[in-house]
Amino acid sequence: MKNEVIRFTDPPRIISTCSVVGKMEKEGPLGHCFEIFDKKDKYGQDSWEKSENEMQRLALRHAIQKADLFDDQIDALFAGDLNNQCIGSNYGLLDFDIPFFGLYGACSTAAEGLMLSAMTVGYGIYKKTAAVTSSHNCTAERQFRYPVEYGGQHTPTSQWTVTGSGAFIVADSGDHPCICDVLPGKTIDRGITDINNMGAAMAPAAIDTLTRYFTQTNTHPLDYDLILTGDLGYEGHRIVKELMYERNYDLSKNYNDCGLLIYDREKQDVHAGGSGCGCSAVVFASYIYDLLCKKQLKDVLFLGTGALMSPISVQQGQSIPGIAHLIHVKG
Amino acid sequence: MKNEVIRFTDPPRIISTCSVVGKMEKEGPLGHCFEIFDKKDKYGQDSWEKSENEMQRLALRHAIQKADLFDDQIDALFAGDLNNQCIGSNYGLLDFDIPFFGLYGACSTAAEGLMLSAMTVGYGIYKKTAAVTSSHNCTAERQFRYPVEYGGQHTPTSQWTVTGSGAFIVADSGDHPCICDVLPGKTIDRGITDINNMGAAMAPAAIDTLTRYFTQTNTHPLDYDLILTGDLGYEGHRIVKELMYERNYDLSKNYNDCGLLIYDREKQDVHAGGSGCGCSAVVFASYIYDLLCKKQLKDVLFLGTGALMSPISVQQGQSIPGIAHLIHVKG
Numbered sequence: 039m040k041n042e043v044i045r046f047t048d049p050p051r052i053i054s055t056c057s058v059v060g061k062m063e064k065e066g067p068l069g070h071c072f073e074i075f076d077k078k079d080k081y082g083q084d085s086w087e088k089s090e091n092e093m094q095r096l097a098l099r100h101a102i103q104k105a106d107l108f109d110d111q112i113d114a115l116f117a118g119d120l121n122n123q124c125i126g127s128n129y130g131l132l133d134f135d136i137p138f139f140g141l142y143g144a145c146s147t148a149a150e151g152l153m154l155s156a157m158t159v160g161y162g163i164y165k166k167t168a169a170v171t172s173s174h175n176c177t178a179e180r181q182f183r184y185p186v187e188y189g190g191q192h193t194p195t196s197q198w199t200v201t202g203s204g205a206f207i208v209a210d211s212g213d214h215p216c217i218c219d220v221l222p223g224k225t226i227d228r229g230i231t232d233i234n235n236m237g238a239a240m241a242p243a244a245i246d247t248l249t250r251y252f253t254q255t256n257t258h259p260l261d262y263d264l265i266l267t268g269d270l271g272y273e274g275h276r277i278v279k280e281l282m283y284e285r286n287y288d289l290s291k292n293y294n295d296c297g298l299l300i301y302d303r304e305k306q307d308v309h310a311g312g313s314g315c316g317c318s319a320v321v322f323a324s325y326i327y328d329l330l331c332k333k334q335l336k337d338v339l340f341l342g343t344g345a346l347m348s349p350i351s352v353q354q355g356q357s358i359p360g361i362a363h364l365i366h367v368k369g
Numbered sequence: 370m371k372n373e374v375i376r377f378t379d380p381p382r383i384i385s386t387c388s389v390v391g392k393m394e395k396e397g398p399l400g401h402c403f404e405i406f407d408k409k410d411k412y413g414q415d416s417w418e419k420s421e422n423e424m425q426r427l428a429l430r431h432a433i434q435k436a437d438l439f440d441d442q443i444d445a446l447f448a449g450d451l452n453n454q455c456i457g458s459n460y461g462l463l464d465f466d467i468p469f470f471g472l473y474g475a476c477s478t479a480a481e482g483l484m485l486s487a488m489t490v491g492y493g494i495y496k497k498t499a500a501v502t503s504s505h506n507c508t509a510e511r512q513f514r515y516p517v518e519y520g521g522q523h524t525p526t527s528q529w530t531v532t533g534s535g536a537f538i539v540a541d542s543g544d545h546p547c548i549c550d551v552l553p554g555k556t557i558d559r560g561i562t563d564i565n566n567m568g569a570a571m572a573p574a575a576i577d578t579l580t581r582y583f584t585q586t587n588t589h590p591l592d593y594d595l596i597l598t599g600d601l602g603y604e605g606h607r608i609v610k611e612l613m614y615e616r617n618y619d620l621s622k623n624y625n626d627c628g629l630l631i632y633d634r635e636k637q638d639v640h641a642g643g644s645g646c647g648c649s650a651v652v653f654a655s656y657i658y659d660l661l662c663k664k665q666l667k668d669v670l671f672l673g674t675g676a677l678m679s680p681i682s683v684q685q686g687q688s689i690p691g692i693a694h695l696i697h698v699k700g
Contacts, residue, residue, distance in 0.1 A: 123679035137553035
């Protein structure tokens with residue numbers, strides 16, 4: 039089998055991160071880990087879209103400041119979001135006079151940006167790059183379902199789009215958690231057509247990427263402290279665990295999902311858990327990154343998961359392809 | 370000034386291309402250069418979106434075949450399009466079991482994909498990659514303006530979205546046109562708010578990238594056989610020529626635009642010219658690539674230009690940022 043894992047002989051470092059969230063996220067179990075929040079989710083703006091732009095601006099601004107850098111020391115930005123034409127990044131990062139690579143990986147964008155950052159830094163193309171992404175509950179609801187004012191009911195398998203933005207600075211040196219290797223995802227479609235069950239649509243992609251990774255690296259789940267998917271929620275997490283078990287990979291000990299970590303499903307009305315570009319971005323940029331820095335986590339597989347449909351493709355009866363990009367990080 | 374140009378000591382080669390177009394493009398002055406066309410623009414599909422997916426599938430399928438390769442010899446795909454959530458690439462390239470990097474660079478996506486292909490191949494991360502993009506007049510009109518059945522009138526500065534898909538195979542060896550260096554664009558916003566004047570919105574980004582390129586490489590326009598922007602059309606082309614002249618760069622001899630080349634503005638009702646991801650992709654993949662292969666063009670600066678707004682950002686009164694990625698190709 040072809041080896042698709044990209045290894046770095048001199049692994050790039052994640053030298054700084056920043057997480058920016060909204061009210062629901064601040065009130066959740068990881069609330070104390072997030073750095074910036076606005077209890078109205080508006081960040082002083084007059085539209086939800088502009089609020090999301092502002093969250094990306096704040097996340098990158100603070101991540102650069104925390105690394106004690108000036109903007110011109112960042113060689114490139116890898117950024118994207120869920121909004122049509124990725125306006126969260128296009129407008130949110132306009133202030134930064136830095137070469138810009140626009141990405142669209144749906145909710146996998148945090149991992150896609152980190153992966154391209156690691157590839158360009160790890161192979162000496164750049165010295166320092168930034169990966170930025172975001173989602174906002176109200177921009178996503180309006181765009182993919184109904185405006186929040188409509189009060190549409192959610193099904194039990196539906197997920198709650200996270201209001202949040204995460205930024206990461208990747209550099210060629212430093213004493214920080216490093217990205218040892220990455221495995222890019224493939225688009226996988228197993229025929230799921232239910233737009234209210236994104237977890238099930240994305241799970242096959244996570245299973246494909248995990249299986250390829252374990253096979254190609256000749257490792258097993260227990261070789262890692264934590265295997266963490268981006269936003270599969272309760273449904274997708276269960277599917278991955280069950281189907282991986284059938285493939286002789288037991289994930290019962292150390293597998294979690296950012297969409298399950300970010301909210302308290304007992305107390306917060308989020309149905310199957312969190313989702314959105316911002317979900318994996320803010321959980322990884324705060325809680326997980328902190329544990330890696332403290333060496334309480336030493337070896338993590340982080341999989342950004344994305345559902346690659348649009349409202350039009352769903353209306354036209356097409357099923358929902360998923361993708362999962364894997365980043366192997368060491369504390 | 371910081372040098373942002375990425376040079377390749379062992380320049381990657383564009384070993385194969387394919388162009389797939391619709392009726393208007395086939396009837397235009399470059400019609401004889403395009404390889405695959407459908408006079409109904411439908412490619413046997415029951416929706417415009419599915420037709421665009423099929424165009425991407427055909428473009429990549431034929432580009433791989435022409436290079437005498439099998440799918441598993443392509444290490445990665447860099448792809449994107451104008452459709453919401455980039456469904457042209459997500460669905461169109463599902464057949465290919467190849468690691469997938471989703472991009473959003475608006476109409477600059479052909480250049481962004483070629484740039485990331487060149488970077489990953491040129492620095493030894495991959496041996497062979499593909500860059501694919503598309504646009505379709507009817508999907509773009511419906512999404513950004515009005516459904517074509519509505520019969521909305523276009524202003525004189527508006528452009529005609531090209532129905533077309535272009536695919537490129539980039540490899541680490543071969544006797545083909547090579548990518549010597551690239552310069553990624555930055556997002557530039559000069560306050561243009563007219564959604565029917567994309568050329569003017571994108572021109573400042575082209576001017577920024579060209580100026581940075583000439584300064585950082587210490588070269589001048591006449592050092593190149595051709596300077597070619599992606600889809601500025603009549604308005605944007607004129608603005609770039611005039612403003613570059615004020616900066617002491619005379620582009621009057623060798624500057625053209627894919628949006629001006631693809632249609633006959635006298636005979637075809639396209640107003641200011643062609644636009645869309647497919648515009649620069651099919652012109653560069655056919656006419657320009659052929660001239661480079663025949664050594665009739667030896668030194669070309671190709672700039673993919675993109676307008677990074679969305680219908681929502683325009684409705685909310687925001688101006689339109691642009692971006693321009695530069696690829697330096699030698700025949």
